[in-house]
Amino acid sequence: MTPIDLAAKLSQFDATWTPHVVADLNGQQVKLAKLEGAFVWHDHADEDELFWVVSGRLRIEFRDAPDAVLGPGQIVVVPRGVEHRPVAEPTAEVVLFEPATTKHTGDVDSERTVRDLPRL
Amino acid sequence: MTPIDLAAKLSQFDATWTPHVVADLNGQQVKLAKLEGAFVWHDHADEDELFWVVSGRLRIEFRDAPDAVLGPGQIVVVPRGVEHRPVAEPTAEVVLFEPATTKHTGDVDSERTVRDLPRL
Known part of the structure; x- marks a missing residue:
């Protein structure tokens, strides 16, 4: 029950x-990530995913939506599935x-897939 | 898949x-709240709860921890249970x-208990 400072992490x-x-918490995880440029196209068959931008600008492309x-x-x-x-x-x-359980590249096995996520 | 601006909400x-x-998402909810002063003592028997402070200062008291x-x-x-x-x-x-499923006052039925949470 120690506060976690996101900027420090x-x-x-x-x-x-x-x-x-x-x-x-509750089978879910809070993760921090630094992003640069474009990632791979992927989906997560069974998991909804929340993105919260702390700094910078993130565009998320979809196949059939703006x-x-x-x-x-x-x-x-x-x-899920999108x-x-x-x-x-x-x-x-x-x-x-x-x-x-969410893998960050979904079912896509990419050279960017990180299998054991680090913890801070 | 429309972005949600937290300050606007x-x-x-x-x-x-x-x-x-x-x-x-995934049976969980993201909720916004404005807090002032002290709330009631309570716990949630089966649910872990994440607080993320956007502005101001929040102290959370525990019975047996700092x-x-x-x-x-x-x-x-x-x-859960704390x-x-x-x-x-x-x-x-x-x-x-x-x-x-989380009720904001846990199992404590207080005059502050809000039964049907509003949506934005």
């Missing part, structure tokens, strides 16, 4: 597209809230 | 201690992340 790593777990463009203090929920591609313009710091 | 209500639901004191950009998870009392000093705007 973000200062502890530089790696992009590598979610770091900072809290667990892009979601987010700045600091804005959130979006990507429903293919999406996050694109940081040019960088963004985000908080992710999603089930502990 | 917070500007839409004044009521304190009345969580407003802004998003649903207070958690949070400012903007700081979060804390109160585990009795707690949030105290805004003097006010705070917070985001709550918790199961959709």
Whole structure:
């Protein structure tokens, strides 16, 4: 029950597209990530995913819907099964809230897939 | 998949201690609340609860642990079954992340209990 300072945690790593777990609750996890440029197209078959932009600008592309463009203090929920591609313009710091089972590249096995997420 | 601007949503209500639901995912909800002064002691038997302070200062008292004191950009998870009392000093705007089933006063039926949470 110790407070977690998100800016302090973000200062502890530089790696992009590598979610770091900072809290667990109800089978869900809070993760921090630094994003730069475009990620891979992917979806999560069984998991909704929340993005909360802390700094920078994030555009999320969808196959059949307008892009979601987010700045600091804005959130979006990507429903399960919806293919999406996050694109940081040019960088963004985000908080992710999603089930502990969620893989950040979904069912896509990419060179960017990180299998054991670090914890802060 | 429309972005949600948290500051804009917070500007839409004044009521304190009345969580407003802004998003649903994975059986969990994202809620916004304005807090002022002390709330009631309560716990949630089966639900962990995340507080994220957006503005102001929030102290959370526990029966058997040091207070958690949070400012903007700081979060804390109160585990299920842990009795707690949030105290805004003097006010705070917070985001709550918790199961959709969570009642904000837990099993305590108080004059402050809001049964059907508003949605924004």
